[in-house]
């Protein structure tokens with residue numbers, strides 16, 4: 001029987017002959033590691049990355065970006081690997097995949113010039129945008145002289161007229177949707193996975209909504225700071241994700257109330273928009289706070305340390321949005337309402353504006369990779385060996 005080293009050398013030689021050259025050192029590193037893993041296959045049951053890897057003998061650029069976005073950075077394969085650093089093979093799957101993911105976001109970004117923002121200091125950018133916008137909106141409100149006159153009985157639109165708000169936020173949100181949509185369409189075109197059946201789409205949605213691949217493959221969860229498994233990241237992510245969706249639903253319901261039924265805010269504490277917003281806001285405080293805590297203590301070999309500012313910038317914006325939103329609800333009848341409203345709107349605007357150029361992109365590209373995997377599973381590519 002051949003040794004693993006011999007198999008690896010053979011696979012690498014095969015790859016070197018057939019694989020179009022990866023266009024960056026980070027892509028080449030994923031290609032190198034996948035050749036080793038494809039010979040070893042110890043981690044086959046951990047997540048979708050390893051079975052998808054076995055559908056390939058060589059790793060072209062699109063394969064590398066597909067696998068990178070399929071990886072959920074759970075850390076299980078790093079902690080299980082006998083070839084992990086300090087072994088000379090230096091196999092670190094989650095780190096190599098994380099480095100390529102930021103290249104996916106950058107390479108497919110629209111407009112292309114803004115793609116570089118993914119590699120800038122995301123934390124500073126996010127906070128600077130939020131502060132700048134909050135200050136600008138405060139200034140607008142001050143110029144209107146509205147809140148100097150005392151409590152406004154929660155009448156937000158006395159400060160910012162409803163139509164102005166809807167127009168400003170609608171335009172920025174639409175831009176974010178278009179920018180992310182164009183990026184992921186380009187990614188999808190390069191992946192060419194073929195049509196998605198209903199079953200494949202339902203499975204991908206299910207895997208994304210449950211965050212299936214943050215369970216470490218055995219249901220006990222990820223590795224965070226050490227070899228112990230924990231479901232904490234999955235649970236905090238659920239609170240964040242569903243909190244975000246609930247806040248978004250609250251805004252949609254309030255917009256329908258306004259335009260369809262002509263019911264004007266402020267709404268009662270027991271109304272649907274306020275209940276959805278409050279529950280979502282609480283989830284969006286606890287979830288991101290927990291994710292930040294885990295991010296700060298994560299094992300140094302997990303993921304890519306250079307992306308921490310981007311991750312933390314996104315988490316900080318989510319926290320700023322949720323905390324300022326809940327504070328606005330609590331003090332909406334007081335004289336502080338104007339200032340709180342300006343801070344909240346500034347944070348929401350900064351979040352919307354940075355959605356296509358920060359960590360939020362992971363949801364879109366990971367969703368696409370999960371869908372591709374569900375399609376590919378049903379129609380595995382032919383390897384062209386052993387009569388296949």
Ligand code: HEM
Pocket residue numbers: 071072073208211214237240241244288291294295311312314315318359362363364366367
């Ligand atoms: C298809 C949907 C989504 C999937 C499959 C997904 C998956 C993941 C995974 C696997 C991680 C952990 C690994 C990493 O650090 O990259 C993560 C991190 C994170 N996700 Fe999501 N996500 C989705 C959507 C969202 C949405 C909509 C939000 C919030 C609006 C969100 C917020 C976060 C945050 C704040 C982190 C940062 C955690 C950290 O830095 O440690 N995700 N997501």
Ligand code: SF4
Pocket residue numbers: 036037038040041042043044077078080081082083084091093
């Ligand atoms: S990560 Fe390590 S143990 Fe897992 S398949 Fe790759 S080489 Fe094998």
Ligand code: SF4
Pocket residue numbers: 043046047048049050070071072073074075076077078093094097213
């Ligand atoms: S880090 Fe987790 S999700 Fe990523 S390849 Fe390893 S086992 Fe799979």
